[in-house]
Amino acid sequence: MKLKDLTKEELEAMSYDDIAAMVLTEKNKQMKINDLFKEVCKLLGLSDEEFMEKLPAFFEVLSTDQRFIMLPKGLWDLKAKHSIKVVIDNDDESLDIDEDEVEDMDDEMDMEDENNSQDDIYADDDDALDDDPEEDDIKDLVIVDDDDDEANGE
Secondary structure (H helix, E strand, O other): OOHHHOOHHHHHHOOHHHHHHHHHHHHOOOEEHHHHHHHHHHHHOOOHHHHHHHHHHHHHHHHHOOOEEEEHHHEEEEHHHOOOEEEEEEOOEEEEEEHHHHHHHHHHHHHHHHHOOOOOOOOOOOHHHOOOHHHOOOOOOOOOOHHHHHHOOO
16 A cells, blocks of 8 residues: 555554655655655654654664664665675685575574474483582582571671
8 A cells, every 4th residue: 555545544543663664665765864754744744843853763763673774874774675795704715695595594503403302401411420429529518597607606
């Protein structure tokens, strides 16, 4: 659905970030936050005073909403329109990794974790040491209560 097809009541029921996402989609260009929020305010019929009052909250919403990305020169856009390129520099040899490859590796690792049994992660491999009283590091320790300390004058 396009913004021009929405009634004022429908727009008022939407959040600012949802409206901003629609603006960025329809305009199909990156925008500075002031220009983007002016578009939102224009659609909602907000005054210049409301624009100035609500701009910091709008910035916070865009910063925390995973759909948006801040680009160089203060431009904002939808993250879905941009790919992430990871470059790992290892002894002057660069390795380019595509975001899709990283997601595939994550999925493979998750599957391996599911397949590996984690039932005995705290089990000691060498049970013979546990039965040897000579190896007991805490056998000579004594538990002292606060009452015992006071009785001994400490």
